[in-house]
Amino acid sequence: MLKYNFELRKDKISQDGLMPIRILFRFNNSVLKRNTGLSCKPQDWQNNRVKANLKRDLYYGYDELNEKLQQIETRIQDISLYFRANKIEPSKDLFIEKFDSIEKIEASDELDFFKCFSEYIDKGKLTKTPNTIKGQITVKNFLEFFCKEHLITLTFDKVDDNFFEKLRDYSFQVKEMKQNYFAKVIKVLKSFLNWATEKGYNTVRDFEKFKASEHDIDIIYLSFEELMKLYEKDFDSDRLSQVRDFYCMGCFTGLRFSDLAKLHLANISNDHLILSIQKTKTQNHAIKLNKYAKAILEKYKGTIYEPLPVISAQKFNEYIKDCCELAEITQPFTIHWFVGNRKNTLTQPKCKFITSHTARKTFITNSLLLGMEPKAIKKIANIKKDAVLDKYMKVTEAFTDEQMNKAWG
Numbered sequence: 001m002l003k004y005n006f007e008l009r010k011d012k013i014s015q016d017g018l019m020p021i022r023i024l025f026r027f028n029n030s031v032l033k034r035n036t037g038l039s040c041k042p043q044d045w046q047n048n049r050v051k052a053n054l055k056r057d058l059y060y061g062y063d064e065l066n067e068k069l070q071q072i073e074t075r076i077q078d079i080s081l082y083f084r085a086n087k088i089e090p091s092k093d094l095f096i097e098k099f100d101s102i103e104k105i106e107a108s109d110e111l112d113f114f115k116c117f118s119e120y121i122d123k124g125k126l127t128k129t130p131n132t133i134k135g136q137i138t139v140k141n142f143l144e145f146f147c148k149e150h151l152i153t154l155t156f157d158k159v160d161d162n163f164f165e166k167l168r169d170y171s172f173q174v175k176e177m178k179q180n181y182f183a184k185v186i187k188v189l190k191s192f193l194n195w196a197t198e199k200g201y202n203t204v205r206d207f208e209k210f211k212a213s214e215h216d217i218d219i220i221y222l223s224f225e226e227l228m229k230l231y232e233k234d235f236d237s238d239r240l241s242q243v244r245d246f247y248c249m250g251c252f253t254g255l256r257f258s259d260l261a262k263l264h265l266a267n268i269s270n271d272h273l274i275l276s277i278q279k280t281k282t283q284n285h286a287i288k289l290n291k292y293a294k295a296i297l298e299k300y301k302g303t304i305y306e307p308l309p310v311i312s313a314q315k316f317n318e319y320i321k322d323c324c325e326l327a328e329i330t331q332p333f334t335i336h337w338f339v340g341n342r343k344n345t346l347t348q349p350k351c352k353f354i355t356s357h358t359a360r361k362t363f364i365t366n367s368l369l370l371g372m373e374p375k376a377i378k379k380i381a382n383i384k385k386d387a388v389l390d391k392y393m394k395v396t397e398a399f400t401d402e403q404m405n406k407a408w409g
Contacts, residue, residue, distance in 0.1 A: 002027060002090060002157070004076060006036070006048045006069060017041055021065075023072065027092040034099070036072060038065050049151075070151055075099065077155045081112070084203075113154045114144060116201050120192045131258075139188040146170055156202040159193065164210050172340035179338035183212040218335045219395045220353045221362040224369070226329050227251055231292065233327040240326070242309035243319040245296050249308060250359030252293040254367075254381040257356035261310050268297065268307060277382050285382055317355045324351035364389070368396040 003026040008019040018039035025032040040050045040062070049069060050062040079098045083090045117140050125133055146167060147154045154163075164186075171177040171185070190210060196202040222230065231248050235241045250260055259277055267275040271294075273287045289297070300306045311319070324330075333350035336343060360381065367377045374389055383389050 002076075002080065002095060008040075008042055008045055010042070014039065019045075021045075021069070025092075025095070027095070030092060032092060032096065036069070038068055040065060066151065070153070074153050077153055077157070080155060080157055084201075113156060114140065116196055116199075117143075117192055120195050135184070136188055136192075139185050142185065143167075143189070156193075156196065156204055159189075159202075159204060160206040161209070164207075168212075168340075172342075176339050179212075179340065180214045180217060183214045186210050186212040215338050216391065216394070217337070219361050219365065219392060220333070220335070220350075220358045221365040221395075222251065222324075222329065222354070222358070224366050226327075226350075227362060227366065229329065230324060230327045233323070235323070235326065239311075240319060240323050242305065243311060243316055244323045245299065246308055246311070246316070247320050247323070247356070247359050249293060249296050250356070251362040251366075252290055252296070253287050254360055254363035254377075255287070256360055257313060257316070260308065263307055265307055282382055287380055313356060320354055320356070321351050324354045325349070327351075329354070361392075364392050365395055368392055369399060 004023055006021055006023050009022055010019060013019050019042050021036045021038045021040060023034050023036055025034070044050050044062060050065045076099070079095060080090070082088075082098070083095075088094070121133060121136050121140065124136070128136075143154070146152075149170070150166065152158070152163075167185075168182065171182045177185075190207055193202055193207045197205065227248070230244060233244065235244065246260060249255070250257065253260075253273065255263075255273075256277075259275060263273070263275065267273055271289050273289060274284055276283050277285050297307055300308060329351050330349040332347050333353055334345055334347040335353065336345050338344070364377055364381055364383075367380075368374070374393070377383070378386075378389055
């Protein structure tokens with residue numbers, strides 16, 4: 001397997017204080033050295049590149065040097081792609097012959113890293129949910145932006161420990177990405193690389209060691225008393241009343257915003273909602289309508305909004321905060337999250353944290369607190385994994401412990 005890196009020749013230095021830059025190729029146990037014809041000052045050499053002159057030293061073209069180093073790396077990657085695309089077993093002599101040749105290397109598009117990533121996403125559109133595909137596209141775009149920022153022409157060979165560390169540091173230190181989202185990025189990347197390995201596109205398995213753990217997140221929900229305050233609140237604005245009703249429908253059924261937004265009269269059958277769940281692709285999922293849900297549907301019966309008024313997710317999340325503020329759900333509330341190993345906290349009035357996602361969490365948490373069997377909640381809320389429900393169990397345990405302390409000391 002070929003590995004390479006640039007280094008300075010410390011045994012040679014010019015009168016201007018410049019050291020030659022050479023490249024070291026490693027083929028299994030053998031090492032081959034090649035001069036690049038480039039030189040720089042040793043104090044300016046950092047991470048295989050020449051850093052910008054921060055002092056008022058004589059400018060000697062660090063940007064041009066980096067561009068030429070990038071061209072050398074691109075040529076190496078093109079040669080590696082050429083070998084794999086043409087199913088040629090690379091040898092030291094064959095590689096050097098290609099590297100020293102002046103002819104242009106026609107690297108196959110078949111093994112371009114991001115084109116392969118696009119193929120992986122396209123293949124999954126037949127079996128995966130739209131939200132999963134959307135998440136994969138977001139991760140791919142983030143990786144492309146990261147590579148562009150770092151002047152990296154990414155190939156399968158370069159996805160190693162060094163790449164992982166750079167990506168992690170960039171995510172936490174530059175983008176201040178939450179730990180749980182970084183874990184999602186790594187999960188999608190590893191899933192793609194496993195697929196690429198099975199397809200024969202990738203042979204480097206360093207990615208299997210990549211680890212990014214998730215931290216438990218704060219589950220934000222309305223208590224039953226808060227939910228009733230919101231449900232019974234009279235608003236002067238029809239828009240706020242409609243947003244409140246849509247939100248409460250989620251709290252009384254456990255349905256996600258995306259499923260409620262697609263609700264039709266055909267989905268309502270006597271005392272049940274019967275529909276297909278978009279995220280899990282569950283067909284004919286039945287939910288018993290409680291008295292609160294029935295009252296909301298009855299309110300819009302025969303109107304232009306039947307069965308429910310619909311609003312965009314962005315506007316909805318703005319208005320539901322206003323609804324909760326007017327309903328006086330404003331006690332201080334603190335959330336926690338991690339950026340790398342740094343814990344962050346934020347305290348605001350609770351209404352500021354309420355979004356469309358908290359309706360489903362309100363249903364699950366209150367159902368547990370009201371004594372509903374976990375198996376029934378799992379079926380109604382269409383929860384596929386026990387680990388998801390376990391998170392809510394921890395919240396309700398903490399709540400009941402608090403109530404015990406208040407009652408008995």
